[in-house]
Amino acid sequence: MNDQQNTWVMAASGHEVITNTQLSQDVHKLVVTAPRVAAARLPGQFVIVRLGDGAERIPLTIADSNAENGTIVLVVQAVGKSTSDLVGLSAGDHIHDVVGPLGRPSDLVVEGTVVCVAGGVGAAVMYPIAQGLAALGADVITVLGARTAASVVYADELAALGELILCTDDGTAGRTGFVTDALADLLGKRPAAVVYAAGPVPMMRAVAAVTQPRDVRTIVSLNPIMVDGTGMCGGCRVTVDGKMRFACVDGPEFDAHGVDFDELDDRLGTYREFERQAMTHVCRSAG
Amino acid sequence: MTDRPLSKRERLKIDRQEMPTSDAAERSRSFTEVNVGFTEQIALLEAQRCLDCKRATCVDGCPVSVDIPSFMGEIERGDLAAAARILFADNSLPAVTGRVCPQETQCEALCVRGRKGAPVAIGHLERFIADWARGHHHDDVAAVEPSGRRVAVIGAGPGGLTAAGELSRRGHAVTVFEALHLPGGVLSYGIPEFRLPNEIVMDEVRRLEALGVQIECNVVIGRTYTLEDLQAGFDAVFVSVGAGLPMFLDIPGEGLKGVYSANEYLTRINLMQSYAFPDANTPVLHGDRVVVIGGGNVAIDAVRTALRLGAHEATIVYRRGRNELPARVEEVSHADEEGVRFQLQVSPLAIEGNDERWVTGVRCVDTELGEPDESGRRRPMPIEGSERVIPCDTVVVAVGTRANPLLTSASPNLAVTNRGYLIADDRGMTNLPGVFAGGDIVRGSATVILAMGDGKRIAGTIDEYLHATAVTIDSHRRRVMSEKGLGTW
Ligand SMILES: Cc1cc2nc3c(=O)[nH]c(=O)nc-3n(C[C@H](O)[C@H](O)[C@H](O)COP(=O)(O)OP(=O)(O)OC[C@H]3O[C@@H](n4cnc5c(N)ncnc54)[C@H](O)[C@@H]3O)c2cc1C
Ligand SMILES: Cc1cc2nc3c(=O)[nH]c(=O)nc-3n(C[C@H](O)[C@H](O)[C@H](O)COP(=O)(O)OP(=O)(O)OC[C@H]3O[C@@H](n4cnc5c(N)ncnc54)[C@H](O)[C@@H]3O)c2cc1C
Ligand code: SF4
Ligand code: SF4
Ligand code: FES
Numbered sequence: 140m141n142d143q144q145n146t147w148v149m150a151a152s153g154h155e156v157i158t159n160t161q162l163s164q165d166v167h168k169l170v171v172t173a174p175r176v177a178a179a180r181l182p183g184q185f186v187i188v189r190l191g192d193g194a195e196r197i198p199l200t201i202a203d204s205n206a207e208n209g210t211i212v213l214v215v216q217a218v219g220k221s222t223s224d225l226v227g228l229s230a231g232d233h234i235h236d237v238v239g240p241l242g243r244p245s246d247l248v249v250e251g252t253v254v255c256v257a258g259g260v261g262a263a264v265m266y267p268i269a270q271g272l273a274a275l276g277a278d279v280i281t282v283l284g285a286r287t288a289a290s291v292v293y294a295d296e297l298a299a300l301g302e303l304i305l306c307t308d309d310g311t312a313g314r315t316g317f318v319t320d321a322l323a324d325l326l327g328k329r330p331a332a333v334v335y336a337a338g339p340v341p342m343m344r345a346v347a348a349v350t351q352p353r354d355v356r357t358i359v360s361l362n363p364i365m366v367d368g369t370g371m372c373g374g375c376r377v378t379v380d381g382k383m384r385f386a387c388v389d390g391p392e393f394d395a396h397g398v399d400f401d402e403l404d405d406r407l408g409t410y411r412e413f414e415r416q417a418m419t420h421v422c423r424s425a426g
Numbered sequence: 427m428t429d430r431p432l433s434k435r436e437r438l439k440i441d442r443q444e445m446p447t448s449d450a451a452e453r454s455r456s457f458t459e460v461n462v463g464f465t466e467q468i469a470l471l472e473a474q475r476c477l478d479c480k481r482a483t484c485v486d487g488c489p490v491s492v493d494i495p496s497f498m499g500e501i502e503r504g505d506l507a508a509a510a511r512i513l514f515a516d517n518s519l520p521a522v523t524g525r526v527c528p529q530e531t532q533c534e535a536l537c538v539r540g541r542k543g544a545p546v547a548i549g550h551l552e553r554f555i556a557d558w559a560r561g562h563h564h565d566d567v568a569a570v571e572p573s574g575r576r577v578a579v580i581g582a583g584p585g586g587l588t589a590a591g592e593l594s595r596r597g598h599a600v601t602v603f604e605a606l607h608l609p610g611g612v613l614s615y616g617i618p619e620f621r622l623p624n625e626i627v628m629d630e631v632r633r634l635e636a637l638g639v640q641i642e643c644n645v646v647i648g649r650t651y652t653l654e655d656l657q658a659g660f661d662a663v664f665v666s667v668g669a670g671l672p673m674f675l676d677i678p679g680e681g682l683k684g685v686y687s688a689n690e691y692l693t694r695i696n697l698m699q700s701y702a703f704p705d706a707n708t709p710v711l712h713g714d715r716v717v718v719i720g721g722g723n724v725a726i727d728a729v730r731t732a733l734r735l736g737a738h739e740a741t742i743v744y745r746r747g748r749n750e751l752p753a754r755v756e757e758v759s760h761a762d763e764e765g766v767r768f769q770l771q772v773s774p775l776a777i778e779g780n781d782e783r784w785v786t787g788v789r790c791v792d793t794e795l796g797e798p799d800e801s802g803r804r805r806p807m808p809i810e811g812s813e814r815v816i817p818c819d820t821v822v823v824a825v826g827t828r829a830n831p832l833l834t835s836a837s838p839n840l841a842v843t844n845r846g847y848l849i850a851d852d853r854g855m856t857n858l859p860g861v862f863a864g865g866d867i868v869r870g871s872a873t874v875i876l877a878m879g880d881g882k883r884i885a886g887t888i889d890e891y892l893h894a895t896a897v898t899i900d901s902h903r904r905r906v907m908s909e910k911g912l913g914t915w
Contacts, residue, residue: 220704409683
């Protein structure tokens with residue numbers, strides 16, 4: 140079966156990696172040719188990429204695109220086997236499959252002040268949303284958080300779109316502390332019409348907890364485990380307002396105040412044991 | 427091989443030939459095909475059972491009216507190439523249908539020999555001929571003049587692939603757009619290797635490509651392109667996107683770790699090859715005790731797959747009785763042989779989990795069958811006081827699929843039923859001129875052969891439609907085609 144799939148797979152055309160730039164210790168920015176995706180994508184949408192035969196299908200936000208050149212930008216944090224393989228590509232290498240754009244485009248709300256909260260690689264997930272908002276004339280304030288100065292990504296890009304409040308857990312850059320502290324301070328001073336959040340689940344949960352009592356509409360971009368990205372497998376199901384939703388077709392953005400973050404966080408751990416195995420398998424075969 | 431045709435009496439004396447299968451204990455641990463296939467000798471004997479009825483009722487049972495007695499006759503004469511020609515004239519995927527058609531309710535159900543004893547094993551013979559043809563060159567197409575017309579097919583399942591082949595044989599330039607990274611639809615991601623090797627589907631795909639059909643994977647219509655883009659760039663569109671949105675039970679516990687839809691479970695294994703983890707990167711939970719909820723082909727495929735991944739206990743939980751199981755009879759008996767457990771007339775109430783939110787069991791209640799419901803099947807009624815928990819660590823929900831709104835929600839002009847299925851007239855045309863539809867997205871979850879039948883029939887009406895409409899390549903069309911990368915004229 141493998142051989143047969145191989146032949147098929149070889150016949151299709153790949154997507155060239157034009158550049159691969161390291162942004163921080165484990166985050167890389169890849170510019171990849173995908174003209175159809177570049178032409179059709181809107182803020183908030185993602186692609187699913189598959190490196191080649193035997194590789195996983197992994198969802199990644201389209202951080203930016205250039206329709207003229209037919210390229211898209213992917214910002215990838217190496218957290219496991221598949222993302223490590225991806226950041227290890229060099230210019231000129233090919234990604235076999237890039238499908239998209241997937242998911243519903245962001246619901247861009249342009250009224251009053253809009254606060255975008257991003258943590259870690261979530262900065263790149265937030266970038267197209269903030270870009271879309273700014274293009275529509277919204278007054279965008281971004282609260283960007285990272286563990287330490289060296290792991291901040293996309294700060295300049297986000298700063299170009301409006302005010303940027305940078306926070307690091309260890310105080311090596313910007314304010315010391317979590318994005319939620321900065322957000323609470325900000326909302327105390329300036330009422331916001333809507334808050335967008337993207338980042339690790341605990342961060343998004345904490346943002347929802349800050350905005351709920353203040354009754355500020357909050358939209359989060361969820362990142363459950365996905366397979367097909369077309370509504371066919373149900374693996375990406377999340378519970379929102381007590382109802383089952385498929386993040387790949389109904390989302391990935393949802394009203395934060397209805398999201399069951401515990402379930403999302405928990406389900407992301409389904410394959411933890413496998414992830415460890417996949418990494419040791421790599422190390423062994425490599426060495 | 428016989429020169430001298432047998433008498434009817436001699437034919438009636440021959441018993442139905444058994445399909446050779448691989449050993450149940452061994453095969454239940456491997457993904458190799460269960461049915462080994464007839465030898466030429468067995469096939470000859472079985473074909474000799476056919477009475478070559480004047481009024482061949484078997485043909486009425488086949489949705490694509492395969493000329494069954496004629497291909498039987500050629501097998502009997504030993505002219506397998508002729509048998510293949512007859513078969514392929516009506517059925518473009520006999521290697522698939524010979525394996526997966528529910529013959530017992532279709533062709534074989536109406537075979538006269540079934541009235542007293544066993545019907546002719548039409549499906550097994552169909553598979554025999556198709557497999558023979560795969561190993562031998564058979565030219566199924568005479569070159570045709572290109573018509574200069576372009577047709578887009580959405581979805582590379584059996585419906586779409588069949589339509590693509592038929593349209594291409596009529597000289598039209600066909601592009602198939604498929605959302606996944608491999609063509610085949612349910613044949614690739616759903617039906618497991620031990621029942622339908624992927625190789626057979628890919629063979630068919632290569633045959634289509636040799637005809638000139640273009641298959642573009644990784645294109646999601648409704649996202650990458652809209653239906654309107656395709657209407658502008660092509661002379662006609664055939665929508666065959668299947669009905670692949672999995673349903674859940676809406677009972678507590680479906681968000682626990684260890685709960686899969688059958689589509690996810692089978693896709694991880696068939697499409698992503700997760701059985702080969704870590705050599706293939708996609709993981710799947712190898713349950714020790716797996717409960718599959720449902721009783722159709724999908725459920726049986728999932729439960730037999732669970733055994734092959736090493737489950738010690740693999741159990742079907744189905745709320746009706748054995749006679750009501752919608753799965754093919756052959757699959758149920760294979761599952762029995764392989765050691766699948768059946769908990770029949772049992773209805774799930776909740777999935778239970780531990781503190782870490784891993785599945786620990788399915789809380790169930792026994793049912794008795796009451797009056798028939800709208801579907802004509804007897805309605806299961808819970809029996810009070812029969813609640814209990816079936817312990818397990820993995821649950822696969824296989825209770826059906828429905829229309830996926832991805833394409834239709836992006837094209838609000840397209841008329842759909844209140845359940846989201848496309849509405850097509852007797853030519854297979856939707857309310858939008860030049861946009862046709864068939865297969866599961868029109869019928870609701872049905873069968874491979876019905877989807878293929880639609881693909882074939884509607885390819886014919888698309889062809890008529892194209893002959894009746896003028897070629898329009900206006901500036902709008904040129905622009906859409908070049909801007910969207912849909913080719914140039
Ligand atoms: C809509 C969407 C957009 C995303 N955008 C980005 C992005 O722009 N940049 C980026 O770096 N990451 C993004 N992710 C997350 C990214 O898909 C995962 O980090 C990646 O799939 C992990 O694969 P792995 O094999 O390297 O890691 P694994 O070893 O498989 O897992 C490492 C961690 O990632 C989680 N994970 C595993 N598989 C998935 C999956 N299919 N989807 C989500 N999480 C998973 C696991 O829970 C685990 O915590 C996005 C996810 C979604 C759903
Ligand atoms: C596990 C399983 C076992 C089965 N067993 C049997 C059996 O034994 N016998 C039998 O007769 N039937 C069986 N069936 C049913 C049978 O497979 C279906 O009836 C048949 O495949 C329907 O064909 P189709 O062409 O309409 O759609 P599908 O086979 O569903 O193919 C549709 C294709 O369209 C693609 N697609 C969907 N949306 C889009 C989009 N927006 N853009 C681009 N592409 C898109 C999908 O990815 C898919 O590849 C089984 C089904 C399953 C799930
Ligand atoms: S296509 Fe299916 S129903 Fe028709 S003859 Fe073949 S096995 Fe029977
Ligand atoms: S009904 Fe049975 S015996 Fe008669 S032609 Fe058909 S297969 Fe042969
Ligand atoms: S990823 Fe399969 S349904 Fe969403």
